[in-house]
Amino acid sequence: MTQPKSVLHGGYHTNVSRSWQAERTLNKEMLMYPIFITDDPNALDPINSLPDQYRIGIDRLKAFIEPLYRKGLRSVMLFGVPLAEGAKDPTGTNADDPKGPTILAVKLLRSEFPDLFVACDVCLCEYTSHGHCGILREDGTLNNDLSIERLAKVSVAYAEAGAQAVGPSDMMDGRIEAIKKALQNAGLAHKTMLISYAAKFAGTFYGPFREAANSAPAFGDRRCYQLPPNARRLARRAITRDMEEGADMIMVKPGTPYLDIVREASDLAKDYPIAVYQVSGEYSMFYHAAKAGVFDLKTVVLESMTGFLRAGATVILTYYTPHLLDWLDEQ
Ligand SMILES: NCc1[nH]cc(CCC(=O)O)c1CC(=O)O
Numbered sequence: 001m002t003q004p005k006s007v008l009h010g011g012y013h014t015n016v017s018r019s020w021q022a023e024r025t026l027n028k029e030m031l032m033y034p035i036f037i038t039d040d041p042n043a044l045d046p047i048n049s050l051p052d053q054y055r056i057g058i059d060r061l062k063a064f065i066e067p068l069y070r071k072g073l074r075s076v077m078l079f080g081v082p083l084a085e086g087a088k089d090p091t092g093t094n095a096d097d098p099k100g101p102t103i104l105a106v107k108l109l110r111s112e113f114p115d116l117f118v119a120c121d122v123c124l125c126e127y128t129s130h131g132h133c134g135i136l137r138e139d140g141t142l143n144n145d146l147s148i149e150r151l152a153k154v155s156v157a158y159a160e161a162g163a164q165a166v167g168p169s170d171m172m173d174g175r176i177e178a179i180k181k182a183l184q185n186a187g188l189a190h191k192t193m194l195i196s197y198a199a200k201f202a203g204t205f206y207g208p209f210r211e212a213a214n215s216a217p218a219f220g221d222r223r224c225y226q227l228p229p230n231a232r233r234l235a236r237r238a239i240t241r242d243m244e245e246g247a248d249m250i251m252v253k254p255g256t257p258y259l260d261i262v263r264e265a266s267d268l269a270k271d272y273p274i275a276v277y278q279v280s281g282e283y284s285m286f287y288h289a290a291k292a293g294v295f296d297l298k299t300v301v302l303e304s305m306t307g308f309l310r311a312g313a314t315v316i317l318t319y320y321t322p323h324l325l326d327w328l329d330e331q
Protein backbone atom coordinates (compact mmCIF):
# COMPACT_ATOMS: atom_id res chain seq x y z
CA MET A 1 0.00 0.00 0.00
CA THR A 2 1.44 3.38 -0.97
CA GLN A 3 0.84 6.13 1.46
CA PRO A 4 1.70 9.78 0.94
CA LYS A 5 4.56 10.99 3.06
CA SER A 6 2.66 14.02 4.17
CA VAL A 7 -1.03 14.38 4.90
CA LEU A 8 -2.41 17.92 4.72
CA HIS A 9 -6.09 16.98 4.55
CA GLY A 10 -6.32 16.34 8.27
CA GLY A 11 -5.55 19.98 8.89
CA TYR A 12 -8.66 21.29 7.16
CA HIS A 13 -11.29 18.61 7.49
CA THR A 14 -13.87 20.73 9.29
CA ASN A 15 -15.41 24.17 8.92
CA VAL A 16 -13.61 25.40 12.00
CA SER A 17 -10.17 24.11 11.01
CA ARG A 18 -10.70 25.53 7.52
CA SER A 19 -11.46 28.95 8.97
CA TRP A 20 -8.13 28.79 10.86
CA GLN A 21 -6.26 28.70 7.56
CA ALA A 22 -7.00 32.36 6.89
CA GLU A 23 -4.54 35.05 7.89
CA ARG A 24 -7.43 37.51 7.91
CA THR A 25 -11.19 37.19 7.58
CA LEU A 26 -13.66 39.61 6.11
CA ASN A 27 -15.43 41.97 8.46
CA LYS A 28 -17.71 44.93 7.88
CA GLU A 29 -15.09 47.53 8.81
CA MET A 30 -13.00 46.43 5.84
CA LEU A 31 -15.65 47.49 3.35
CA MET A 32 -15.75 50.92 1.75
CA TYR A 33 -18.79 51.60 -0.40
CA PRO A 34 -18.32 53.79 -3.50
CA ILE A 35 -21.40 55.93 -4.13
CA PHE A 36 -22.39 58.44 -6.80
CA ILE A 37 -23.83 61.79 -5.72
CA THR A 38 -25.51 63.80 -8.44
CA ASP A 39 -26.58 67.42 -8.69
CA ASP A 40 -30.32 66.78 -9.04
CA PRO A 41 -31.26 66.88 -5.34
CA ASN A 42 -34.16 64.49 -5.73
CA ALA A 43 -32.52 61.90 -7.94
CA LEU A 44 -32.44 58.22 -7.16
CA ASP A 45 -31.56 57.07 -10.67
CA PRO A 46 -30.74 53.44 -11.25
CA ILE A 47 -27.49 53.08 -13.20
CA ASN A 48 -27.99 50.78 -16.20
CA SER A 49 -24.39 49.69 -16.40
CA LEU A 50 -24.24 48.99 -12.64
CA PRO A 51 -27.36 47.05 -11.67
CA ASP A 52 -28.66 47.78 -8.12
CA GLN A 53 -26.55 50.99 -7.93
CA TYR A 54 -27.91 54.54 -8.04
CA ARG A 55 -27.01 58.13 -8.72
CA ILE A 56 -28.22 59.73 -5.53
CA GLY A 57 -29.37 63.31 -4.99
CA ILE A 58 -28.54 65.13 -1.78
CA ASP A 59 -32.16 65.07 -0.57
CA ARG A 60 -32.26 61.28 -0.91
CA LEU A 61 -28.89 60.55 0.61
CA LYS A 62 -29.83 60.26 4.28
CA ALA A 63 -32.60 57.75 3.62
CA PHE A 64 -30.34 55.81 1.27
CA ILE A 65 -27.50 55.45 3.80
CA GLU A 66 -29.57 55.00 6.96
CA PRO A 67 -30.48 51.29 6.55
CA LEU A 68 -26.95 50.44 5.44
CA TYR A 69 -25.46 52.27 8.40
CA ARG A 70 -27.75 50.31 10.69
CA LYS A 71 -26.44 47.10 9.14
CA GLY A 72 -22.87 48.12 9.86
CA LEU A 73 -21.71 50.26 6.95
CA ARG A 74 -18.68 52.17 8.26
CA SER A 75 -17.15 53.88 5.24
CA VAL A 76 -18.04 55.38 1.90
CA MET A 77 -16.11 56.82 -1.04
CA LEU A 78 -17.98 59.68 -2.69
CA PHE A 79 -17.99 60.44 -6.41
CA GLY A 80 -19.62 63.67 -7.54
CA VAL A 81 -21.57 63.41 -10.77
CA PRO A 82 -22.59 66.78 -12.23
CA LEU A 83 -25.22 66.28 -14.90
CA ALA A 84 -26.65 69.80 -15.29
CA GLU A 85 -26.19 71.69 -18.56
CA GLY A 86 -22.98 73.69 -18.54
CA ALA A 87 -21.64 72.00 -15.41
CA LYS A 88 -18.33 71.11 -17.09
CA ASP A 89 -15.45 73.25 -18.32
CA PRO A 90 -11.79 72.70 -19.29
CA THR A 91 -10.43 73.11 -15.74
CA GLY A 92 -13.16 71.30 -13.80
CA THR A 93 -14.26 74.41 -11.93
CA ASN A 94 -17.21 72.64 -10.32
CA ALA A 95 -15.14 69.96 -8.58
CA ASP A 96 -14.88 72.13 -5.46
CA ASP A 97 -18.12 74.07 -5.83
CA PRO A 98 -19.25 74.62 -2.22
CA LYS A 99 -22.84 74.03 -3.35
CA GLY A 100 -21.84 71.02 -5.46
CA PRO A 101 -23.01 67.50 -4.69
CA THR A 102 -19.76 66.20 -3.22
CA ILE A 103 -19.27 68.92 -0.63
CA LEU A 104 -22.94 68.94 0.35
CA ALA A 105 -22.85 65.16 0.71
CA VAL A 106 -19.75 65.24 2.91
CA LYS A 107 -21.39 67.72 5.25
CA LEU A 108 -24.63 65.82 5.42
CA LEU A 109 -23.04 62.42 6.02
CA ARG A 110 -20.67 63.76 8.68
CA SER A 111 -23.49 65.36 10.61
CA GLU A 112 -26.02 62.53 10.28
CA PHE A 113 -23.76 59.49 10.71
CA PRO A 114 -21.10 60.04 13.38
CA ASP A 115 -19.41 56.66 12.95
CA LEU A 116 -19.27 56.75 9.17
CA PHE A 117 -15.83 57.33 7.64
CA VAL A 118 -16.33 59.67 4.70
CA ALA A 119 -13.76 59.60 1.91
CA CYS A 120 -13.89 61.57 -1.33
CA ASP A 121 -12.48 60.47 -4.63
CA VAL A 122 -10.53 63.40 -6.05
CA CYS A 123 -10.39 63.70 -9.81
CA LEU A 124 -11.26 66.18 -12.51
CA CYS A 125 -12.68 63.83 -15.16
CA GLU A 126 -16.25 64.09 -13.83
CA TYR A 127 -15.99 67.90 -14.10
CA THR A 128 -13.95 68.61 -17.22
CA SER A 129 -15.55 69.20 -20.60
CA HIS A 130 -12.89 67.01 -22.26
CA GLY A 131 -13.34 64.25 -19.67
CA HIS A 132 -9.65 63.85 -18.86
CA CYS A 133 -8.44 63.56 -15.27
CA GLY A 134 -6.26 66.69 -15.38
CA ILE A 135 -5.92 70.05 -17.09
CA LEU A 136 -4.71 69.92 -20.67
CA ARG A 137 -2.23 71.95 -22.71
CA GLU A 138 -3.16 73.46 -26.09
CA ASP A 139 -1.85 70.33 -27.82
CA GLY A 140 -4.16 68.08 -25.81
CA THR A 141 -1.45 66.57 -23.58
CA LEU A 142 -1.60 66.90 -19.80
CA ASN A 143 -0.35 69.95 -17.99
CA ASN A 144 0.83 68.08 -14.92
CA ASP A 145 1.81 71.17 -12.88
CA LEU A 146 -1.53 72.91 -13.27
CA SER A 147 -3.35 69.63 -12.70
CA ILE A 148 -1.78 68.83 -9.35
CA GLU A 149 -2.23 72.41 -8.17
CA ARG A 150 -5.94 72.13 -8.99
CA LEU A 151 -6.28 68.66 -7.45
CA ALA A 152 -4.62 69.90 -4.26
CA LYS A 153 -7.11 72.76 -4.05
CA VAL A 154 -10.03 70.40 -4.54
CA SER A 155 -8.66 68.03 -1.90
CA VAL A 156 -8.42 70.84 0.64
CA ALA A 157 -12.00 71.88 -0.11
CA TYR A 158 -13.26 68.33 0.55
CA ALA A 159 -11.21 68.04 3.74
CA GLU A 160 -12.45 71.43 4.88
CA ALA A 161 -16.02 70.23 4.37
CA GLY A 162 -15.26 67.33 6.69
CA ALA A 163 -13.98 64.52 4.50
CA GLN A 164 -11.81 62.20 6.60
CA ALA A 165 -9.93 60.97 3.56
CA VAL A 166 -9.18 62.13 0.06
CA GLY A 167 -8.33 59.66 -2.66
CA PRO A 168 -6.82 61.18 -5.78
CA SER A 169 -7.53 58.80 -8.67
CA ASP A 170 -6.13 61.00 -11.44
CA MET A 171 -2.67 59.40 -11.62
CA MET A 172 -0.81 62.69 -12.17
CA ASP A 173 2.86 62.75 -11.16
CA GLY A 174 3.54 64.41 -7.83
CA ARG A 175 -0.10 64.68 -6.74
CA ILE A 176 0.45 62.99 -3.39
CA GLU A 177 3.18 65.43 -2.41
CA ALA A 178 1.16 68.42 -3.65
CA ILE A 179 -1.96 67.33 -1.79
CA LYS A 180 -0.12 66.49 1.43
CA LYS A 181 1.56 69.92 1.42
CA ALA A 182 -1.70 71.69 0.69
CA LEU A 183 -3.41 69.83 3.55
CA GLN A 184 -0.55 70.79 5.86
CA ASN A 185 -0.74 74.43 4.82
CA ALA A 186 -4.49 74.41 5.44
CA GLY A 187 -4.03 72.87 8.89
CA LEU A 188 -5.94 69.76 7.85
CA ALA A 189 -3.21 67.16 7.40
CA HIS A 190 -3.49 65.81 10.93
CA LYS A 191 -7.09 64.72 10.40
CA THR A 192 -7.17 63.80 6.73
CA MET A 193 -6.05 60.45 5.40
CA LEU A 194 -4.41 60.56 2.00
CA ILE A 195 -5.35 57.48 0.03
CA SER A 196 -3.15 56.98 -2.99
CA TYR A 197 -4.61 55.11 -5.90
CA ALA A 198 -0.93 54.39 -6.51
CA ALA A 199 -1.36 51.41 -8.78
CA LYS A 200 -4.26 52.24 -11.02
CA PHE A 201 -4.16 50.52 -14.35
CA ALA A 202 -5.59 51.73 -17.65
CA GLY A 203 -7.90 49.17 -19.11
CA THR A 204 -11.33 47.91 -19.88
CA PHE A 205 -12.79 47.40 -16.43
CA TYR A 206 -13.90 51.00 -15.80
CA GLY A 207 -16.53 51.09 -18.55
CA PRO A 208 -19.67 50.94 -16.36
CA PHE A 209 -18.25 53.58 -14.00
CA ARG A 210 -17.68 56.00 -16.85
CA GLU A 211 -21.30 55.63 -17.82
CA ALA A 212 -22.38 56.07 -14.20
CA ALA A 213 -20.20 59.14 -13.66
CA ASN A 214 -20.58 60.49 -17.18
CA SER A 215 -16.79 60.77 -17.28
CA ALA A 216 -15.58 59.07 -20.46
CA PRO A 217 -12.84 61.11 -22.18
CA ALA A 218 -14.17 63.08 -25.16
CA PHE A 219 -11.05 62.15 -27.16
CA GLY A 220 -8.10 59.85 -26.65
CA ASP A 221 -7.79 57.62 -23.60
CA ARG A 222 -6.06 57.51 -20.23
CA ARG A 223 -3.06 55.41 -21.20
CA CYS A 224 -0.60 58.30 -20.79
CA TYR A 225 -1.34 58.59 -17.07
CA GLN A 226 -2.89 55.33 -15.82
CA LEU A 227 -0.47 52.41 -15.73
CA PRO A 228 -0.09 49.92 -18.60
CA PRO A 229 -1.70 46.59 -17.57
CA ASN A 230 1.57 44.73 -18.20
CA ALA A 231 3.58 46.96 -15.84
CA ARG A 232 4.28 45.20 -12.57
CA ARG A 233 7.58 46.97 -12.10
CA LEU A 234 6.16 50.40 -12.91
CA ALA A 235 3.44 49.72 -10.34
CA ARG A 236 6.14 48.99 -7.75
CA ARG A 237 7.85 52.30 -8.60
CA ALA A 238 4.57 54.21 -8.33
CA ILE A 239 3.82 52.62 -4.95
CA THR A 240 7.28 53.41 -3.59
CA ARG A 241 7.11 56.95 -4.92
CA ASP A 242 3.70 57.60 -3.36
CA MET A 243 4.87 56.27 0.01
CA GLU A 244 7.79 58.70 -0.13
CA GLU A 245 5.44 61.54 -1.03
CA GLY A 246 3.28 60.99 2.04
CA ALA A 247 0.47 58.59 1.19
CA ASP A 248 -1.31 57.10 4.21
CA MET A 249 -2.81 54.16 2.35
CA ILE A 250 -1.95 52.46 -0.92
CA MET A 251 -4.65 51.32 -3.30
CA VAL A 252 -4.62 48.90 -6.20
CA LYS A 253 -7.26 48.98 -8.92
CA PRO A 254 -8.83 47.04 -10.58
CA GLY A 255 -8.85 44.13 -8.13
CA THR A 256 -9.43 40.63 -9.43
CA PRO A 257 -7.18 40.78 -12.52
CA TYR A 258 -4.44 42.53 -10.50
CA LEU A 259 -4.14 40.38 -7.39
CA ASP A 260 -0.42 39.98 -7.99
CA ILE A 261 -0.13 43.77 -7.65
CA VAL A 262 -2.08 43.69 -4.39
CA ARG A 263 0.53 41.24 -3.12
CA GLU A 264 3.33 43.47 -4.43
CA ALA A 265 1.76 46.45 -2.66
CA SER A 266 1.38 44.60 0.62
CA ASP A 267 5.01 43.46 0.43
CA LEU A 268 6.38 46.88 -0.54
CA ALA A 269 4.13 48.93 1.72
CA LYS A 270 4.04 46.42 4.54
CA ASP A 271 3.51 49.07 7.20
CA TYR A 272 0.55 50.65 5.40
CA PRO A 273 -3.10 49.74 5.05
CA ILE A 274 -3.61 48.31 1.57
CA ALA A 275 -6.83 48.94 -0.30
CA VAL A 276 -8.11 47.17 -3.34
CA TYR A 277 -10.88 48.52 -5.55
CA GLN A 278 -13.19 45.93 -7.07
CA VAL A 279 -14.18 48.20 -9.93
CA SER A 280 -17.38 48.62 -11.90
CA GLY A 281 -16.49 46.09 -14.61
CA GLU A 282 -15.78 43.41 -12.05
CA TYR A 283 -19.03 44.17 -10.25
CA SER A 284 -21.11 43.91 -13.40
CA MET A 285 -19.28 40.86 -14.65
CA PHE A 286 -20.11 38.88 -11.51
CA TYR A 287 -23.64 40.20 -11.47
CA HIS A 288 -24.44 39.20 -15.05
CA ALA A 289 -22.61 35.89 -14.88
CA ALA A 290 -24.58 34.93 -11.78
CA LYS A 291 -27.77 35.99 -13.51
CA ALA A 292 -26.89 33.71 -16.41
CA GLY A 293 -26.51 30.80 -13.99
CA VAL A 294 -22.73 30.54 -14.15
CA PHE A 295 -22.42 30.56 -10.37
CA ASP A 296 -24.15 31.75 -7.22
CA LEU A 297 -23.60 35.48 -6.65
CA LYS A 298 -23.03 35.35 -2.90
CA THR A 299 -20.60 32.45 -3.17
CA VAL A 300 -18.52 33.99 -5.93
CA VAL A 301 -18.39 37.48 -4.40
CA LEU A 302 -17.32 36.07 -1.03
CA GLU A 303 -14.66 34.05 -2.83
CA SER A 304 -13.42 37.20 -4.57
CA MET A 305 -13.21 38.94 -1.18
CA THR A 306 -11.18 36.01 0.15
CA GLY A 307 -8.81 36.46 -2.79
CA PHE A 308 -8.30 40.12 -1.89
CA LEU A 309 -7.57 39.32 1.74
CA ARG A 310 -5.22 36.48 0.82
CA ALA A 311 -3.33 38.85 -1.51
CA GLY A 312 -2.83 41.23 1.41
CA ALA A 313 -5.65 43.79 1.24
CA THR A 314 -6.89 45.36 4.46
CA VAL A 315 -9.58 47.58 2.92
CA ILE A 316 -11.90 46.64 0.05
CA LEU A 317 -13.83 49.10 -2.08
CA THR A 318 -16.75 47.31 -3.65
CA TYR A 319 -20.21 48.06 -5.01
CA TYR A 320 -21.19 44.75 -3.39
CA THR A 321 -20.92 46.38 0.04
CA PRO A 322 -24.71 46.48 0.62
CA HIS A 323 -25.00 42.81 -0.39
CA LEU A 324 -22.03 41.88 1.79
CA LEU A 325 -23.48 43.58 4.87
CA ASP A 326 -26.41 41.17 4.57
CA TRP A 327 -24.32 38.16 3.62
CA LEU A 328 -21.95 38.65 6.56
CA ASP A 329 -24.96 38.56 8.88
CA GLU A 330 -26.21 35.32 7.36
CA GLN A 331 -22.98 33.46 7.94
N1 LIG B 1 -10.63 58.91 -12.34
C1 LIG B 1 -11.92 58.60 -12.06
C2 LIG B 1 -12.19 57.22 -11.57
N2 LIG B 1 -12.18 56.92 -10.27
C3 LIG B 1 -12.57 55.60 -10.16
C4 LIG B 1 -12.75 55.08 -11.42
C5 LIG B 1 -13.21 53.70 -11.79
C6 LIG B 1 -14.01 53.01 -10.79
C7 LIG B 1 -14.82 51.88 -11.31
O1 LIG B 1 -14.70 51.47 -12.48
O2 LIG B 1 -15.62 51.36 -10.52
C8 LIG B 1 -12.49 56.09 -12.34
C9 LIG B 1 -12.65 55.90 -13.78
C10 LIG B 1 -11.52 56.12 -14.69
O3 LIG B 1 -10.37 56.25 -14.28
O4 LIG B 1 -11.82 56.21 -15.86
Ligand SMILES: [Zn+2]
Pocket: 123, 124, 125, 126, 132, 133, 169, 170
Ligand atom coordinates in the same frame (compact mmCIF):
# COMPACT_ATOMS: atom_id res chain seq x y z
ZN1 LIG C 1 -10.40 60.82 -13.48
Ligand SMILES: [Zn+2]
Pocket: 224
Ligand atom coordinates in the same frame (compact mmCIF):
# COMPACT_ATOMS: atom_id res chain seq x y z
ZN1 LIG D 1 -0.55 60.49 -25.22
